[in-house]
Amino acid sequence: MTRTLSTQVLVVGGGINGTGIARDLALRGVRVALVEKGELGGGTSSASSGMLHGGLRYLQKDPEVTLHSCVDSGNIQRIAPHLIFRIPFLMPIFRDDPIGPELAEIGLEMYDRFQAFKRGKPHTRLSREQALRLEPALSPQIECAFTLDEWGVDAARLCAANALDAVDRGALVRTHSEVMSLLQVGGRVTGARVRDGITGEEWEIEAALVMNAAGPWLPKVARLAGLDVKLRPGKGIHLVFERRVSDLAIYARGIDGRDMFTFPHEQNSMAGTTDDDFYGDLDRMTTTEDEVAYVLQAIERSIPGIRRHRVCHVIAGVRPTLFGFGKYEDELSRDYQVIDHGERDGVPGLFTIAGGKLAAYRLMAEDASDRLCAKLGVREPCRTALLPLPGGEAPLDVAALSRRFRVGWPAALRLFFRHGAHAPRVLEQNAALPCAEPAPPAPRIVCACEPVTDAELVHVALREGLRTLTDCSLRVRLGIGACQGASCAAAAAGVLAEALGWSAERAAYELATFLSGRWRAATPALAGPQIAALELHRAADLGARGFTRGDRAGAAGEDTPQRDAAWETA
Amino acid sequence: MRAVVVGGGLAGAAAALELASRELEVTLVSAGAGATALSFGSLDVAVPSPGVSGLPLRDATATRLLSPRERLAACLRTRPRHPYATLFGHSGAGSAESAATDAVKSAAASLDGWLAPSGLRVEGGLDSARLLANVRGALRASDFAFTGPAEGDLQGAAEVEVAAIAGLAQHDARPLARALAAEFAAIGLARPALRVVPLPLPGGFVADGGSPARLAARTDTEEGLGVLLEAVAGRHRDEARFRRADGERRLLLLPPILGFSGVKAKLARLREAAGCRVAECLGAPPASPAGLRLVRALDAALSREGVVVKQGRVCALERTGRRVCAVRLSLREGASHTEERLEAEAILLATGRFLGGGIHEREGGVHETLLDLPLYDGAGVRVDGLAARRLVGPSPEGPQGLFSLGVRTDSCLRPLGSDGAPLFENLFAAGDLVGGFDSAVERTGLGVALLTGLRAAAEMGRLVEEESP
Numbered sequence A: 001m002t003r004t005l006s007t008q009v010l011v012v013g014g015g016i017n018g019t020g021i022a023r024d025l026a027l028r029g030v031r032v033a034l035v036e037k038g039e040l041g042g043g044t045s046s047a048s049s050g051m052l053h054g055g056l057r058y059l060q061k062d063p064e065v066t067l068h069s070c071v072d073s074g075n076i077q078r079i080a081p082h083l084i085f086r087i088p089f090l091m092p093i094f095r096d097d098p099i100g101p102e103l104a105e106i107g108l109e110m111y112d113r114f115q116a117f118k119r120g121k122p123h124t125r126l127s128r129e130q131a132l133r134l135e136p137a138l139s140p141q142i143e144c145a146f147t148l149d150e151w152g153v154d155a156a157r158l159c160a161a162n163a164l165d166a167v168d169r170g171a172l173v174r175t176h177s178e179v180m181s182l183l184q185v186g187g188r189v190t191g192a193r194v195r196d197g198i199t200g201e202e203w204e205i206e207a208a209l210v211m212n213a214a215g216p217w218l219p220k221v222a223r224l225a226g227l228d229v230k231l232r233p234g235k236g237i238h239l240v241f242e243r244r245v246s247d248l249a250i251y252a253r254g255i256d257g258r259d260m261f262t263f264p265h266e267q268n269s270m271a272g273t274t275d276d277d278f279y280g281d282l283d284r285m286t287t288t289e290d291e292v293a294y295v296l297q298a299i300e301r302s303i304p305g306i307r308r309h310r311v312c313h314v315i316a317g318v319r320p321t322l323f324g325f326g327k328y329e330d331e332l333s334r335d336y337q338v339i340d341h342g343e344r345d346g347v348p349g350l351f352t353i354a355g356g357k358l359a360a361y362r363l364m365a366e367d368a369s370d371r372l373c374a375k376l377g378v379r380e381p382c383r384t385a386l387l388p389l390p391g392g393e394a395p396l397d398v399a400a401l402s403r404r405f406r407v408g409w410p411a412a413l414r415l416f417f418r419h420g421a422h423a424p425r426v427l428e429q430n431a432a433l434p435c436a437e438p439a440p441p442a443p444r445i446v447c448a449c450e451p452v453t454d455a456e457l458v459h460v461a462l463r464e465g466l467r468t469l470t471d472c473s474l475r476v477r478l479g480i481g482a483c484q485g486a487s488c489a490a491a492a493a494g495v496l497a498e499a500l501g502w503s504a505e506r507a508a509y510e511l512a513t514f515l516s517g518r519w520r521a522a523t524p525a526l527a528g529p530q531i532a533a534l535e536l537h538r539a540a541d542l543g544a545r546g547f548t549r550g551d552r553a554g555a556a557g558e559d560t561p562q563r564d565a566a567w568e569t570a
Numbered sequence B: 001m002r003a004v005v006v007g008g009g010l011a012g013a014a015a016a017l018e019l020a021s022r023e024l025e026v027t028l029v030s031a032g033a034g035a036t037a038l039s040f041g042s043l044d045v046a047v048p049s050p051g052v053s054g055l056p057l058r059d060a061t062a063t064r065l066l067s068p069r070e071r072l073a074a075c076l077r078t079r080p081r082h083p084y085a086t087l088f089g090h091s092g093a094g095s096a097e098s099a100a101t102d103a104v105k106s107a108a109a110s111l112d113g114w115l116a117p118s119g120l121r122v123e124g125g126l127d128s129a130r131l132l133a134n135v136r137g138a139l140r141a142s143d144f145a146f147t148g149p150a151e152g153d154l155q156g157a158a159e160v161e162v163a164a165i166a167g168l169a170q171h172d173a174r175p176l177a178r179a180l181a182a183e184f185a186a187i188g189l190a191r192p193a194l195r196v197v198p199l200p201l202p203g204g205f206v207a208d209g210g211s212p213a214r215l216a217a218r219t220d221t222e223e224g225l226g227v228l229l230e231a232v233a234g235r236h237r238d239e240a241r242f243r244r245a246d247g248e249r250r251l252l253l254l255p256p257i258l259g260f261s262g263v264k265a266k267l268a269r270l271r272e273a274a275g276c277r278v279a280e281c282l283g284a285p286p287a288s289p290a291g292l293r294l295v296r297a298l299d300a301a302l303s304r305e306g307v308v309v310k311q312g313r314v315c316a317l318e319r320t321g322r323r324v325c326a327v328r329l330s331l332r333e334g335a336s337h338t339e340e341r342l343e344a345e346a347i348l349l350a351t352g353r354f355l356g357g358g359i360h361e362r363e364g365g366v367h368e369t370l371l372d373l374p375l376y377d378g379a380g381v382r383v384d385g386l387a388a389r390r391l392v393g394p395s396p397e398g399p400q401g402l403f404s405l406g407v408r409t410d411s412c413l414r415p416l417g418s419d420g421a422p423l424f425e426n427l428f429a430a431g432d433l434v435g436g437f438d439s440a441v442e443r444t445g446l447g448v449a450l451l452t453g454l455r456a457a458a459e460m461g462r463l464v465e466e467e468s469p
């Protein structure tokens, strides 16, 4: 049985571009549906460095990109202040660097002019001794160092915030829903056929316009209408350390001269990234030994002790870079394009957005939405730079939050980071639980690395449309720290099973899927002391499994949470 | 005239206790907790992981759970590289099987004797499996288990009350009960009636955030235990009367929170308060006190039996020709380190795998830590020097060279060189350091540790006696 639904704009893809566009349109009163084949942000967006940097790198070749990014970074800070964090950078200069301190400083002085747009601090120059005092882990081989200032963001959460706001304004957002084919009438694209990857249900969504925002998958979606859109997909990996290597981001240089860095990201440190042409299967991407070795080698030059730190997992993603032939990966433009296939190919009804940067998503979404609205005859102006994203409305007294709900200070702080002003609403979830005692107990810490409470899991399940356990690692960063889920995934599955009415088979499926996903993420960089951790994680997982076969379809229907009464017999 | 045991996990402790009982002078050196301290509360001799191991849990017609004896036989028959095959011979003939069963029985009895004074008993046997539930509601057809979970056999229970403790993390009674029901359906056994029963504990008894470890520590105090006893006794207070099975056929299943000592006595009092049988679930990280209980009881036994225990790390073994003659250790005392040298007639390495520290990665390859002994994986392939990440499979369930690797030994448990001959006359290995099995899959971890530890001790004893004038 196929369900049908009709809307004005169907957005394909729940990355930063798709969710940004859905929000923009919804704010203008346009009816929007967004379908995402996995989890929000689960494609390239969450595999990015999560930096709202203006792109010092692009200053020479693409100053336009630098300007866009800096201006919009400032906008994002205004609408979602809770989701971003300042990243102080340290750029060590070595004697054998091709660019000496004088030249480097000229570049940084130029970059300082853009800093004002994003509330960044101007650079400073540090002597060798000053730099080593600031960060003793630095190589003593440095000549001097510079500081500069960037901003980071939780990219997956930024996608979710955009999607949630769109939903608040009447949009329909559905994850685990893949566009399988495009509906066409007389050469015009009129919607899409969508398959629900969990229930197997098929939908037909009719739409006046379809926006292909499928990131690196966009050529595949365009091909569904027989169209050819070329990208030059560039794969990039990050190593994620189980904790902070340093509270500063530190530049490093690859053997080929490319810039890389280690940087603090939320509770972890990350190191990256690479940029290599990618020809493989986007849905089965793996990280190779070479990529890991290349990154570590680069970082080691700046931080000689880096190999003593534990890499708990690796993230790989593919940039949807605009096509260019005969250039090195790093030289390719980070600019973007909005394609009206009516104009370009004579196939009206379909648009594609390609390229760009996370940092400039709001501007890109505005541009794309302007184009769509012009087609629809909607004249409402864009308001995405003015209205706060959900949670960004007001600051919050985190100490009071911690006291009121009896959650530890670190947990309250991280909860505020993800949910901003909505944090109290999240913690009130506990009262809604079926088995809550007369006086609801304090929220329980489910994942200690992040930390994540049971209340937050219930909230994202019931109020944010979260559908699988695996999605929790993007939505609330569950199980991506030191333990890789070994000590929290089962408990989280229990909480979600309660909230969503999962059967035991479904819960077992979710748990096994989560843990094998973590295994795949953890093993490419496996080395040193991390091996004992993996031994423990695996023993914990396999040692606690029972006879029940996991079954994804074994769910009590998610749309109508249903409780299994069988075990309540007296 | 002395034996030195390196490693304080079950393998090393059992060997040292056995040597001491033979009145040999024995010193045990331990660098701290290893895998034993992390174990879940059962002593698995042969409890294959369902659906993963390829070893049978049910008979050919799938109508009956195999007895532990039958599973042990299957392991001997089909796993030629498993340490059991080294110990008892690998054959279809009954001799290996009966040697193994005899060894298991006497090993369990010895261990029980060592642990009992600490209130920790080894319960179970090879004749029939017990069905024990863990904190996630998974069932384990266990052979031996320690006091706490051991009392929780679900067979023969007509009614199971799953205790719910509000605010306790890592434990959700309702999903646990639902999972239990599914487990019984999956193995095709009739299940007891399952009820979720809230324990009326006073506010603040469970720490904010719900830490199970802090709750477990609380029940180690008389006051804390009193609160728990009261809650258990009053758990049906607010309920209308309902039909109940009699006390022996009723089981109250608690999360693993009964502290770190005196579990046997606590259970007796709880049983009285509850009016029915009481047990803990088997644990799972991070919330299982079971491993620590075992380690504490072993430590108590070691000091009772007069084993000299040194807290420190062995950094090197000295050798002359085909003999090892001394260990060098670095000892921790407060903040200071001292070096010491211990001469030995026989040395046992019971240093574990990666968690214990017996094997580690160095310069991009896995190596045995102390002597760089040759390592072989579960398929018999030599793997020392290879990078760890090349030895892992694409999913946790599949075969893993990395977690089945270890040294290969002769039947006396002396590590072998690549030529198949013992490298040293008087060097022995036991426990996780011995390769050829994957304890997470075959679930023979503590079983191997115990049996190899005892066998190594016997061989060391023989060697020392032969050589003494």
Ligand SMILES: Cc1cc2nc3c(=O)[nH]c(=O)nc-3n(C[C@H](O)[C@H](O)[C@H](O)COP(=O)(O)OP(=O)(O)OC[C@H]3O[C@@H](n4cnc5c(N)ncnc54)[C@H](O)[C@@H]3O)c2cc1C
Binding pocket: A012, A013, A014, A015, A016, A017, A018, A035, A036, A037, A038, A039, A040, A041, A042, A043, A044, A045, A046, A047, A048, A049, A050, A051, A052, A053, A177, A178, A179, A180, A213, A214, A215, A216, A217, A218, A221, A234, A235, A236, A237, A238, A273, A274, A317, A318, A319, A320, A355, A356, A357, A358, A359, A360
């Ligand atoms: C390693 C790396 C580092 C980066 N670092 C930064 C940085 O620091 N700062 C910055 O500004 N930018 C950075 N970028 C670039 C940035 O991540 C991307 O430009 C941006 O995330 C692209 O977003 P998107 O929405 O277009 O694509 P995606 O995030 O990939 O979203 C597309 C979505 O479409 C979905 N989809 C695909 N096919 C279908 C279908 N048939 N039906 C339904 N859904 C479908 C996918 O599942 C996916 O979630 C980085 C990129 C990489 C790879």
Ligand SMILES: Cc1cc2nc3c(=O)[nH]c(=O)nc-3n(C[C@H](O)[C@H](O)[C@H](O)COP(=O)(O)OP(=O)(O)OC[C@H]3O[C@@H](n4cnc5c(N)ncnc54)[C@H](O)[C@@H]3O)c2cc1C
Binding pocket: A535, A536, A539, A540, A543, B006, B007, B008, B009, B010, B011, B012, B029, B030, B031, B032, B033, B034, B035, B036, B037, B038, B039, B040, B041, B042, B043, B044, B045, B285, B312, B313, B314, B315, B350, B351, B352, B353, B355, B356, B357, B358, B369, B370, B430, B431, B432, B433, B439, B443, B444, B445, B446, B447, B449
């Ligand atoms: C999470 C988990 C749960 C488990 N649950 C169960 C279970 O429920 N039932 C079961 O049967 N099995 C279980 N196992 C498997 C079982 O715990 C192991 O197989 C067993 O404990 C191994 O014992 P061992 O003595 O060989 O090694 P370990 O317990 O690892 O002991 C090694 C010892 O050697 C010491 N050491 C190492 N190097 C040196 C050195 N150079 N100098 C001095 N000392 C040194 C260490 O400090 C440590 O004390 C579990 C394993 C894990 C990881």
